[in-house]
Amino acid sequence: MFSLEFMQHAYLASTIIAIVCGFIGVFVVSRNMPFLTHTLSEIGFAGAAFGMFVGLSPLDGMLIFTMISSVLVGKMGSRASRREDSISAISGLFIGLGVLFLALSNKSASYATNILFGSVVGINATDVYQMIGLSIIVLVVLLVIYRNLKFDSFDPIGAKAQHVNSSLMSIVFLLLLALSVSVVAQIVGSLLIFILLTLPAASAKYFAHSVSKMIACSIAFGLIGVWVGLYLGYVTNWPVSFFIATIECLIYFSALAFNYYQKKA
Amino acid sequence: MNDLILEAHDLWEDFSEKQVLNNLSFKLKRGTFLSIVGENGVGKTTLIKIILGQLKPTKGTIEFFPNRKAVKIGYVPQFRNIGDEYPLSVKNFVSLNFNGYKLPWLSRHEKARLKQILQQTNLTKIENEPLGQTSGGEKQRAYLAQALINQPDLLILDESTASLDPIAKENLLELVKNLNQKTGVTVISVTHDIPLTKQFSDEFLLLKADGYETGPINDLNVYDYQGGQ
Numbered sequence: 001m002f003s004l005e006f007m008q009h010a011y012l013a014s015t016i017i018a019i020v021c022g023f024i025g026v027f028v029v030s031r032n033m034p035f036l037t038h039t040l041s042e043i044g045f046a047g048a049a050f051g052m053f054v055g056l057s058p059l060d061g062m063l064i065f066t067m068i069s070s071v072l073v074g075k076m077g078s079r080a081s082r083r084e085d086s087i088s089a090i091s092g093l094f095i096g097l098g099v100l101f102l103a104l105s106n107k108s109a110s111y112a113t114n115i116l117f118g119s120v121v122g123i124n125a126t127d128v129y130q131m132i133g134l135s136i137i138v139l140v141v142l143l144v145i146y147r148n149l150k151f152d153s154f155d156p157i158g159a160k161a162q163h164v165n166s167s168l169m170s171i172v173f174l175l176l177l178a179l180s181v182s183v184v185a186q187i188v189g190s191l192l193i194f195i196l197l198t199l200p201a202a203s204a205k206y207f208a209h210s211v212s213k214m215i216a217c218s219i220a221f222g223l224i225g226v227w228v229g230l231y232l233g234y235v236t237n238w239p240v241s242f243f244i245a246t247i248e249c250l251i252y253f254s255a256l257a258f259n260y261y262q263k264k265a
Numbered sequence: 266m267n268d269l270i271l272e273a274h275d276l277w278e279d280f281s282e283k284q285v286l287n288n289l290s291f292k293l294k295r296g297t298f299l300s301i302v303g304e305n306g307v308g309k310t311t312l313i314k315i316i317l318g319q320l321k322p323t324k325g326t327i328e329f330f331p332n333r334k335a336v337k338i339g340y341v342p343q344f345r346n347i348g349d350e351y352p353l354s355v356k357n358f359v360s361l362n363f364n365g366y367k368l369p370w371l372s373r374h375e376k377a378r379l380k381q382i383l384q385q386t387n388l389t390k391i392e393n394e395p396l397g398q399t400s401g402g403e404k405q406r407a408y409l410a411q412a413l414i415n416q417p418d419l420l421i422l423d424e425s426t427a428s429l430d431p432i433a434k435e436n437l438l439e440l441v442k443n444l445n446q447k448t449g450v451t452v453i454s455v456t457h458d459i460p461l462t463k464q465f466s467d468e469f470l471l472l473k474a475d476g477y478e479t480g481p482i483n484d485l486n487v488y489d490y491q492g493g494q
Contacts (some may be wrong), residue, residue, distance in 0.1 A: 032354075049347040151361045156355055158411060161317070164364055209354035209395050212369075253406040 001234055009123045010240075013131055014226035017184050017196065020135045022219030023142060024180050025174060025201030026211065030153040034198040035084065036073060039091040040181045040195035043069045046098035047182075048115045048190070053105040058115060059130065062185055066178035074090050074174040117241050118189030137192070138176050145172060150211050175190040192241045196222055203255035221251050267293045268299070269330050270295045270419060270451050271316070276325035285311050286322070287354075291470055291479050296419070298445050300482070301460040303472035309455045312472070313423055317455070339417035341408045343424045351397030355388055358396045359410045378414060385444060386410040389403070402433030406440065420445075426461070434458065437450040438465045439467050459485070 001007050028041070044062040051061020073090050086132055098115075114122075150161040152169040160166055177197075184193050204217035225247040233240035269292055273397030276473040301309050314320035314329060317340060353361075360380065363375050371379065383389045386406045390400060396407055404461055405425055412420060422441065426434040438454075442465045445452050456462055460479045462469065462482065469485040471478040 059387055144366060147364045147367055153366045155345075155358065155361050155411075157342050157345050158361065158408070159364070161342050161364055161412075162364065205350070205352040210357040211351055211353070214352065253446065 001231070006123070007230070007234065009125060009128050010230055011227070013123050013128050014230060016128075016131055016145045018082055018190075018200075018226045019219050020138055020223030021184060021196040022054065022178060022200050022204075022222040023139065023215050025197045026214045026218050026221075027149060027153045027203040028177065028197055029205065031173070033177070034194060034202075035087055035105060036070075037177065037181065037197045038194040039087045039094075040066050040178060041185065041190040041199070042091050042098070043073075043094040044181050044185045044193070045115050045190040046094040046101065048185070049098045049101035049105065049254050053101040059127075059182060059185075062190075063179070065094070070174040070178035071171055074170055090132055109230065114189070115241060116186075117191050117237040118185065118192065131172065131183050134179055138179050138183075141176055145169065149173060154211065163199045177222070188241050188244055194244050195245045196225070203248075203252045206255040206259040224251070240261050261263050268295050269293065270336060271330065272328045274326050274328065276312070276315065276322045276327070277360055278308060279322070279323040286315075287476055289325070289472075289477055291477075293451065293453070293468075296445070296449045298407060298442060298454070298465060298467045299470060300466040300468070301453060301455045301470045301472065302457065302462060302485070303473070304397070307472040307474055309472055310423065311341075313421055313453070313455060316421065324462065326447065331413070337415060337417040338419045339412035339415065339422060340421045341412045341423060341425050342431070343427070343443070343455075344406060345404070346395055349397050349405060353396055354393050355396050355399065355403070355407050356383065358394040358407055361384065362411045362414045370385070377418075382410045382414050385394065386413070386440060400433070401429050402436060405429060405437050409437070409441065411450055413450070419451045419453065422456075424446075424455050426458060426479070432462075434461060435464075441465070456478060 002011070013028045028034060040197075044066050047062040048058035048067025049061070050056075050065060051058045054061075056064075069090065073087060148159075148164050149169055151162070152164050152166050154174075156166065180197065181190075181193055184196055188196060200221035201214065201218040203221050204214045208214040225244045228247055229240050229243035232243045234236070272292045273290055275284045277282070283306075285306075289308075291311070301312065303309055311320065315322050317338060318333070332376045356379065360371060360375070360379050363371060363379075380389075382394050386409055388403070388406055388410055389402060396404060399407070408425070409420075409422075419481070426437055427438065440462055441452060441454070444450060454462075454466070466482045467481065469482050471485065475484060
């Protein structure tokens with residue numbers, strides 16, 4: 001399997017993605033943003049379609065749309081009471097725009113399927129390098145703001161009391177999330193991005209009680225999902241996204257069961 | 266040498282619907298345990314926000330000694346959203362306040378300070394337990410430890426004992442009083458609990474709708490205070 005160049009690229013790309021998602025996902029979950037992440041992935045779909053329509057690469061289109069809209073969505077949804085409603089509105093609008101741009105660019109339905117469900121085995125060396133570059137940016141910025149982001153995400157009231165600049169943390173985090181969504185979309189497709197950005201981290205919180213250990217667990221769960229998913233996809237010729245989603249869900253349900261029995265014991 | 270930590274000069278705060286803090290002036294000496302008492306709506310939280318720099322008074326000023334930047338403030342807010350499934354351990358929650366743009370991991374000095382504050386707040390035994398699964402009193406001690414970890418000059422407690430049972434309330438205030446005496450940290454505690462206030466504080470500031478009273482804690486007349494328990 002590893003003698004095939006496209007499988008080497010697929011494994012390299014998905015390893016990078018599991019690391020980025022595992023890291024940033026811990027903050028997505030602690031900041032209670034899984035729904036926003038789902039919306040960003042739909043915005044990514046519209047961005048990729050827009051990119052094709054105006055002659056940009058899908059990744060560039062995604063980056064433009066997700067980065068601009070993440071800040072807008074974050075600002076609109078800053079009040080918890082209207083967060084879900086405003087995210088629903090934006091999500092609907094962008095799915096509609098995605099469909100429109102696809103229709104205008106005269107691309108076939110299979111292209112839409114690629115954007116929505118990903119095409120991990122279609123990754124070439126250039127895509128991998130681009131992904132590595134963007135992932136390094138995300139990870140370096142995360143490490144620079146790590147302590148403040150950690151405080152703001154795991155104890156926002158305490159962080160505000162100690163003068164941590166919450167609005168700056170929020171904007172920087174949303175931009176990093178938008179970048180990550182655009183990177184991950186290449187592999188699992190925009191519909192299943194939130195699986196890798198939320199489930200490994202949501203499972204990790206039942207096994208670890210420090211942020212660094214949660215990040216390590218979350219990365220490990222992500223890696224299991226993408227590595228095993230790629231192998232099963234290769235063996236069965238079924239979609240890789242299906243396997244990744246199923247494995248991550250199984251890990252999450254096991255984490256819930258572990259937590260249930262631990263509380264009972 | 267001036268042994269004051271702060272002095273309020275003629276503070277007024279006008280909100281559109283009402284006015285609070287009518288010409289409030291008071292001095293606070295370093296190392297003092299001051300309790301701010303008064304009915305709901307008389308401006309206790311407003312005063313705390315002004316001291317923290319989160320709100321500007323309509324009139325008047327707060328002067329810090331030697332200056333605002335030199336006075337480190339630790340603050341324990343009234344509400345915290347820590348549910349049953351909150352994942353961080355007590356130790357990791359307390360260390361969140363080692364913030365700033367520094368290396369992601371704790372330095373040797375920070376680890377030593379963490380150990381010390383956990384001991385001082387009687388949290389060492391439960392330092393690895395998830396905070397979400399600790400009792401109300403243990404949570405309040407963890408909030409206190411987090412506020413104290415950077416060795417503030419001034420510690421502000423905003424109704425920290427409100428949700429606790431009588432024994433946990435007394436234990437927490439006893440702990441704060443001990444730290445106040447041992448480390449010399451100045452304490453401002455907003456509370457409705459007059460008997461405990463009289464037991465642990467040095468001075469009081471009673472805010473009323475039409476003015477205020479301040480003085481040594483023994484001069485606080487329970488009958489002056491309408492909102493107590």
